[in-house]
Each structure stands twice: as C-alpha cells, then as structure tokens.
Amino acid sequence: MNHGIAIGKVSQASGVKVTTVRFYEQIGLLAAPPRTDGGRRTYDLKDIERLTFIRHSRELGFEIDQIRTLLELQDRPGQSCADADTIAKARLVEVKAKIASLTALQAELERMVDGCSHGRVESCRVIEILADHGKCKHHLHDA
Amino acid sequence: MNHGIAIGKVSQASGVKVTTVRFYEQIGLLAAPPRTDGGRRTYDLKDIERLTFIRHSRELGFEIDQIRTLLELQDRPGQSCADADTIAKARLVEVKAKIASLTALQAELERMVDGCSHGRVESCRVIEILADHGKCKHHLHDA
DNA sequence: GCTTGCTCCTATAGTCGCTGGAGGATGTAC
DNA sequence: GTACATCCTCCAGCGACTATAGGAGCAAGC
Numbered sequence: 001m002n003h004g005i006a007i008g009k010v011s012q013a014s015g016v017k018v019t020t021v022r023f024y025e026q027i028g029l030l031a032a033p034p035r036t037d038g039g040r041r042t043y044d045l046k047d048i049e050r051l052t053f054i055r056h057s058r059e060l061g062f063e064i065d066q067i068r069t070l071l072e073l074q075d076r077p078g079q080s081c082a083d084a085d086t087i088a089k090a091r092l093v094e095v096k097a098k099i100a101s102l103t104a105l106q107a108e109l110e111r112m113v114d115g116c117s118h119g120r121v122e123s124c125r126v127i128e129i130l131a132d133h134g135k136c137k138h139h140l141h142d143a
Numbered sequence: 144m145n146h147g148i149a150i151g152k153v154s155q156a157s158g159v160k161v162t163t164v165r166f167y168e169q170i171g172l173l174a175a176p177p178r179t180d181g182g183r184r185t186y187d188l189k190d191i192e193r194l195t196f197i198r199h200s201r202e203l204g205f206e207i208d209q210i211r212t213l214l215e216l217q218d219r220p221g222q223s224c225a226d227a228d229t230i231a232k233a234r235l236v237e238v239k240a241k242i243a244s245l246t247a248l249q250a251e252l253e254r255m256v257d258g259c260s261h262g263r264v265e266s267c268r269v270i271e272i273l274a275d276h277g278k279c280k281h282h283l284h285d286a
Numbered sequence: 287g288c289t290t291g292c293t294c295c296t297a298t299a300g301t302c303g304c305t306g307g308a309g310g311a312t313g314t315a316c
Numbered sequence: 317g318t319a320c321a322t323c324c325t326c327c328a329g330c331g332a333c334t335a336t337a338g339g340a341g342c343a344a345g346c
Contacts, residue, residue, distance in 0.1 A: 006313095008322065018323085023304060038312050040323055053274050060248060060273070064303070070273060073264050081267035085259045088269045092252040095245055102242045105203060109235040116228045121216050124224035126231045130203070130213060131196050151293060161294085166333060181341050183294060207332070 004034065004042025014051035021051065029054065029068060062091060147177065147185025157194035164194065172197065172211060205234060 011018045024030040025041075030050060033041045053074065057067045066087050073084050108129070115125030154161045167173040168184075173193060176184045196217065200210045209230050216227050251272070258268030 006322075017305085019305060020303085022324095027303090036312090038323085039325095040312075049274065057273050058303090060252065070270065073267075074270050074274065077263065077265035079264050080262075081259060081264045081269060082261060084264065084267055084269040085256065085261060088252055088255050088259070092249065092256060095249050095252060099242060099245050099249065102238055102245070106235065106238050106242065109203065109231055109238060112231050113228065113235060116224060116231070118225060118228060119223075120220065121222050121224045121227065122220035124216075124227055126224065126227040127213065127217050130200050131192065131217065149293075160334085162334065163332085165295095170332090179341090181294085182296095183341075201332090 004036070005044060005048070007041050007043065010043045010048055010051065013048045014055060016051045016055050024051070024054065027064065029064060029071070060091065061095065062087070066091075147179070148187060148191070150184050150186065153186045153191055153194065156191045158198050159194045167194070167197065170207065172207060172214070203234065204238065205230070209234075 005013075007018050007021055010016075011021055014021075016024070021030065025032055030047065033043050033047065036042055050071070053071065054067055057070060062070070069087060070084055073079060073081065112126045112129050115129075117123065117125070121127055148156075150161050150164055153159075154164055157164075159167070164173065168175055173190065176186050176190065179185055193214070196214065197210055200213060205213070212230060213227055216222060216224065255269045255272050258272075260266065260268070264270055
C-alpha cells in the first residue's frame with residue numbers, strides 16, 4: 001500500500017475530471033506524479049491545490065497558456081505580479097465586450113421571438129430577420 | 144466565359160470566408176453548385192442569400208444543426224413556424240444565462256484587478272483568488 | 287503568344303480543450 | 317478467492333472552422 005492520493009480522489013477534491021487530470025499532465029500543465037508499483041499515479045495535497053487553481057482559472061475563462069503563465073508566477077512568489085495583473089485585465093476587457101455583444105444579441109432574439117405571430121413560415125419574424133441582415137439594428141460581433 | 148458568381152465574390156457579398164463556403168458545402172449545409180469547364184464553382188444570388196442567412200444565424204450563436212433546421216423551414220414557407228420559434232426561444236434562454244454568468248465573472252475579475260497592489264506575487268490578489276476558491280463569492284458556471 | 291499574378295482547386299492536418307471508448311491491469315472488500 | 321471499482325494506455329472524435337502544400341485556371345498587359 002503506497003501513501004499517495006489516487007487520481008480519483010484528486011479529481012473529486014479539485015473538481016477536475018479524471019480524464020482531464022491526465023490530459024493536463026499530457027500537455028505539461030501538471031507535472032507527472034510518481035507511480036505505485038502497479039503503475040498508478042499518486043498525488044499529494046499540492047497537486048490538489050494546483051488543480052483547483054487551474055479549474056478556477058478555467059471557470060474564469062482563462063486560456064491554458066495564460067494559466068501556464070499564472071502558475072509559473074505562483075511558483076515564484078518574489079516576482080512582480082504585473083504579468084498576472086495584465087492577464088486579468090485583458091480578460092476583463094474581453095468579458096466586458098462579450099457581455100455587450102450578448103446583450104445586443106438578447107435584444108435581437110427578443111425582437112424575433114416577440115414578433116413571431118406563430119403562423120406560417122412565410123410571415124415568420126424569426127426567419128425574416130435571419131434572412132435579411134438589413135432588419136438587424138445591432139452590429140454583432142462573435143457571440 | 145461562364146455566367147455565374149465565383150466563390151470569391153460570393154464570399155465577399157455574404158461575409159463568409161471562401162474556405163468556410165467550401166466547408167459548408169462539404170457538410171451539406173450549402174448545395175454543391177455547378178462548375179465551370181475548368182472545375183470552378185459557380186454560384187447565383189440565391190446562394191449569397193443563403194450564406195448571409197447562415198452567417199447571421201452563426202453570429203446569433205445558433206449551432207450548425209439548428210441552422211440546418213431553420214434553412215429547411217425557410218425552404219417550405221407554408222409550414223408552421225413553431226419550430227423556428229422554439230429554436231430562437233431556446234437560444235434566448237442560453238444567452239440570458241450566459242450574460243448572468245459573465246456578469247458574475249466580471250465582478251470577480253474586477254475584484255481581482257482592483258485588489259492587486261502591483262507588488263510581489265506573494266501578496267497578489269489575482270493569484271490569491273485563483274488559488275483559493277473559498278475567496279470566490281460567486282458560483283460560476285461555464286463562462 | 288507569353289508572362290505575370292491573382293483566384294481557384296483538392297486533400298490533408300491542425301486548432302482548442304477536452305471527452306469517450308476499447309481492452310486490459312490493479313487494488314480492495316468481503 | 318472472487319467480485320467489483322478503479323485505474324492504465326492508446327486512439328478517435330467533438331464543433332466549426334483554419335491553414336498549408338502543391339497545383340491548375342484565367343484575365344490583362346506587352
């Protein structure tokens with residue numbers, strides 16, 4: 001019996017799926033852990049922390065490469081946190097833009113749905129708006 | 144000289160990239176057009192309309208399969224538009240949920256960025272919040 | 287007619303961040 | 317000892333494109 005946390009426990013504790021933990025190891029986001037005699041991965045508490053960090057970052061919409069940078073920063077606490085700040089700020093700008101875009105989108109979808117008189121397709125506002133971009137007031141970016 | 148619109152022109156007119164037009168043909172979203180003697184695709188105005196419809200639908204965040212349904216509906220104008228209405232309503236629900244999620248995200252990112260004193264990583268609010276989910280007030284879903 | 291240079295063709299592989307399945311080995315509880 | 321959960325590797329697939337290689341077509345200028 002080896003003393004180390006099995007991948008399933010780590011998965012449960014961190015909220016990252018087992019397959020995803022292995023995937024993170026594969027892409028070098030998480031160091032390859034030691035193995036049992038039988039070849040099973042054994043983790044420790046640090047790994048759970050790291051995976052929690054990754055999961056939370058992913059939930060905040062950071063890309064893997066950005067998380068890589070953030071993790072490197074975390075490993076070197078004496079360094080300036082300017083990079084972390086820059087990454088977070090850039091993400092904030094993205095999020096604001098996306099909210100604006102989705103709000104415009106919401107308005108257009110509401111217009112479509114409200115205008116639909118539940119009749120035939122030939123007079124359907126939904127189809128009509130999709131077909132004719134001229135009827136669209138808002139300029140939408142990637143939604 | 145054949146009379147038909149070249150893929151480049153269709154792309155320009157519809158706002159769909161040339162490679163994407165070919166991709167749509169490949170997945171059966173757009174019918175394969177006739178060709179010139181030299182083997183080049185020749186389109187007509189209907190195709191531009193269809194591609195514009197597709198592009199606009201994609202901008203509104205509809206999935207390819209949903210667009211397939213919407214296009215089929217458009218082709219049979221006598222039919223009830225209930226399906227189109229259902230698809231649009233479902234998308235509206237998704238968009239509203241996403242806006243809510245992103246707004247929570249925005250708040251958390253602002254908290255991170257505002258709290259960062261631009262010092263060392265060891266006292267960086269950004270890193271700290273990412274590391275410790277307990278400091279996160281909001282429960283975030285997919286952002 | 288010939289060359290320049292743009293547009294177009296096919297086919298295939300890559301992007302991102304996972305997710306799922308096959309087929310088998312290991313560990314544990316009774 | 318045996319049933320069962322968990323783990324292993326490898327590889328394929330998702331959605332919606334995007335990019336690259338290596339050509340062929342075609343219009344305009346000289």
